Amino acid sequence: MAPILEIQGLYKNYGSTEILKDINVSIDAGDFLVLVGPSGCGKSTLLNCIAGLEPISGGTLSIGGQDMTHVSPKDRDIAMVFQSYALYPTMSVAKNITFGMKVRGVDQQTQDAKLKKVAEQLQIDQLLHRRPGQLSGGQRQRVAMGRALVRDPKLFLFDEPLSNLDAKLRVEMRTEIKALHQNLGATMVYVTHDQIEAMTLATKIVVMKGGVVQQIGTPAEIYNRPANMFVADFMGSPAMNLIPAKAVKNGSGNTIEIEDKTGKPIVLKDTSGRDLPNNVVIGVRPEDISEPGARNGKAQQEADFLVDIVEPAGADTYVVTSLGGRQVTARLHAETTAQPGQHQTLAFDMAKVSYFDPDTGLRLN
Amino acid sequence: MTDAVYSEARSQGQITRLVLRWLLYLLLFVFALFYLAPLFVMVTTSLKSLEEIRTGDLISLPRQVTFDAWRTAWASACTGIQCEGVRPYFWNSVLIAVPAVLISTLLGAINGYVVAQWRFPGANIFFALMLFGCFIPFQVVLLPMARMLGLMGIAGTIPGLIFVHVIYGLGFTTLFFRNYYVTIPAELTKAAKVDGAGFFRIFWSIFLPLSLPIIVVTVIWQFTQIWNDFLFGVSFSQAGTQPITVALNNIVNSTTGVKEYNVDMAAAIIAGLPTLLVYVVAGKYFIRGLTAGSVKG
Structure with a gap:
């Protein structure tokens, strides 16, 4: 089956400024694609290009197997939810939802039936006669979703739909969007700057920076095997620890030496079996540094650390220490006995370590 | 002691504010009169007869209200050679x-x-x-x-x-x-x-x-x-x-x-x-x- 959305070699320029460079993405029916990156990375522009709201400067774009590169938004069989909701202020909720059908000349009976179905699905039946101005933020969000759902399009587009909600509501709506995706089996493209939203919602993530795709993969791939130091640092909270180190050839494998402020380097054994350059940056997730025996990783290696700061976070306790001149965070049990200023033995899960080239930032293993 | 001093100062402040407020109203009232005066003269003059205008005062109210001038102005006043009013x-x-x-x-x-x-x-x-x-x-x-x-x-x-x-x-x-x-x-x-x-x-x-x-x-x-x-x-x-x-x-x-x-x-x-x-x-x-x-x- 042809992919629902296929973007090939897409470029977007404003004058002489390149906003998007050589974007290649394709997704299948039922996929939930999340475009994530810091602000100004071009993710919203890419979404607008997919919607046809921004003309593209180069490359091709097809939706549902048909070339849509120069097709106007209304003929792309898409629906979009905007960050500001963009509800029509002078129309009632019902009129907002049925506006698209009215424009397309759908008969009144079908309109009413679809409106009823969507209103029940999103639990907004009691709000149908109100104006957008009389709704709360969460209710507006639902109406905006309703306006998209009622269209039953090939492709749903979401432009940071949750970023105007307060923290609690955001988590609720996130779950609801995920449930909606599962129940409908719809194909969605979702833009966010929030890497947790990206991880929880996506079946496929595109990490972008400066108009260039950094990595495309499943949430697990992105999280466990980041393609470069930017992705490693951007995805995950607290961020992956990136520690400068020296790799020393030692028979068939490598020994990794990390400078410690005690003067005596910490020595770990590499299990990747790759050739490594002399200077590397090793990337370790905070949860891959733990108390000995707390986790049963394949390649636990222990070392002694001086604890700088202890941050209890309820479920976990973060312990901050210093290695190779960088702050390093470890995620320990809530019941840990670690105390600031004292030594603590911690275990690295070397099987999960990433190696990066310090100059290019690219992944080595 | 300090309370008394404080409340006295406060009531003095209130009085000053009240006086200033009334001065402001007075000023606004005078301005309003000034701006309304021409309209007043226009309306009263239009309701007087020519005789009364000649003998009377510019700002006095009409002794006898007449709409003759309005009728003339609307339908029969002369604009050059035609006399059809406005x-x-x-x-x-x-x-x-x-x-x-x-x-x-x-x-x-x-x-x-x-x-x-x-x-x-x-x-x-x-x-x-x-x-x-x-x-x-x-x-x-x-x-x-x-x-x-x-x-x-x-x-x-x-x-x-x-x-x-x-x-x-x-x-x-x-x-x-x-x-x-x-x-x-x-x-x-x-x-x-x-x-x-x-x-x-x-x-x-x-x-x-x-x-x-x-x-x-x-x-x-x-x-x-x-x-x-x-x-x-x-x-x-x-x-x-x-x-x-x-x-x-x-x-x-x-x-x-x-x-x-x-x-x-x-x-x-x-x-x-x-x-x-x-x-x-x-x-x-x-x-x-x-x-x-x-x-x-």
């Missing part, structure tokens, strides 16, 4: 002002909508030139406009005057609507585009219903400008198409013999009433915050 000219003004206001407001709305929401290459220059049009003095365009009207074959006609006022008003109406529409988030247009609506559908269904406050402002502005216009009216009209401002001038300036102040005053009030009416009626529809809460939480 009535035909009043209707000329209505025939000029109403279509000119409607057309210039509608075109201004569409212009503003394009400049604010459908950015095209050169949109800024287009808008700057429109704005420039607002600052061209009337006198500069008189001759070229006369030539244009002649070429178009509508010189001296009411459609000709409507045309002149629409053209001259476009700069202002575009400015008003553009400034109003730039505050409406672009996402609204985008959402409507995705919903399948086109250029005019978005304008009629989404933008125009949002525009009541700015329509009211524009209508008041345009109506006042066009109704009160004298220069275009006197330059581009001929016998039979003159607006009321020109007729008023003729009544006042072309009488010979006794000056009928009461008729002049009545005619002037008649000429001024429609703009007054527009302010009173339209002012009620200044609805603020119509769009409040349409976007963002």
Whole structure:
């Protein structure tokens, strides 16, 4: 089956400024694609290009197997939810939802039936006669979703739909969007700057920076095997620890030496079996540094650390220490006995370590 | 001890504030009287007989109220050789002002909508030139406009005057609507585009219903400008198409013999009433915050 959305070699320029460079993405029916990156990375522009709201400067774009590169938004069989909701202020909720059908000349009976179905699905039946101005933020969000759902399009587009909600509501709506995706089996493209939203919602993530795709993969791939130091640092909270180190050839494998402020380097054994350059940056997730025996990783290696700061976070306790001149965070049990200023033995899960080239930032293993 | 001192200081402050407040009211009252005085003189003079005007005081109330002057001004005062009062000219003004206001407001709305929401290459220059049009003095365009009207074959006609006022008003109406529409988030247009609506559908269904406050402002502005216009009216009209401002001038300036102040005053009030009416009626529809809460939480 042809992919629902296929973007090939897409470029977007404003004058002489390149906003998007050589974007290649394709997704299948039922996929939930999340475009994530810091602000100004071009993710919203890419979404607008997919919607046809921004003309593209180069490359091709097809939706549902048909070339849509120069097709106007209304003929792309898409629906979009905007960050500001963009509800029509002078129309009632019902009129907002049925506006698209009215424009397309759908008969009144079908309109009413679809409106009823969507209103029940999103639990907004009691709000149908109100104006957008009389709704709360969460209710507006639902109406905006309703306006998209009622269209039953090939492709749903979401432009940071949750970023105007307060923290609690955001988590609720996130779950609801995920449930909606599962129940409908719809194909969605979702833009966010929030890497947790990206991880929880996506079946496929595109990490972008400066108009260039950094990595495309499943949430697990992105999280466990980041393609470069930017992705490693951007995805995950607290961020992956990136520690400068020296790799020393030692028979068939490598020994990794990390400078410690005690003067005596910490020595770990590499299990990747790759050739490594002399200077590397090793990337370790905070949860891959733990108390000995707390986790049963394949390649636990222990070392002694001086604890700088202890941050209890309820479920976990973060312990901050210093290695190779960088702050390093470890995620320990809530019941840990670690105390600031004292030594603590911690275990690295070397099987999960990433190696990066310090100059290019690219992944080595 | 300290409490007493404190409350005394406070009550003194209150008294000072009260005195200042009343001084302010007094000042405002005096200004209001000052500005209303001419209207008072106009109304009372128009209700007096000529005899009473000659013998009486300018600011005294009429001893005997008579509407003769109003009747004369409306139906039989002489403007040059014709003696039909201001009535035909009043209707000329209505025939000029109403279509000119409607057309210039509608075109201004569409212009503003394009400049604010459908950015095209050169949109800024287009808008700057429109704005420039607002600052061209009337006198500069008189001759070229006369030539244009002649070429178009509508010189001296009411459609000709409507045309002149629409053209001259476009700069202002575009400015008003553009400034109003730039505050409406672009996402609204985008959402409507995705919903399948086109250029005019978005304008009629989404933008125009949002525009009541700015329509009211524009209508008041345009109506006042066009109704009160004298220069275009006197330059581009001929016998039979003159607006009321020109007729008023003729009544006042072309009488010979006794000056009928009461008729002049009545005619002037008649000429001024429609703009007054527009302010009173339209002012009620200044609805603020119509769009409040349409976007963002």
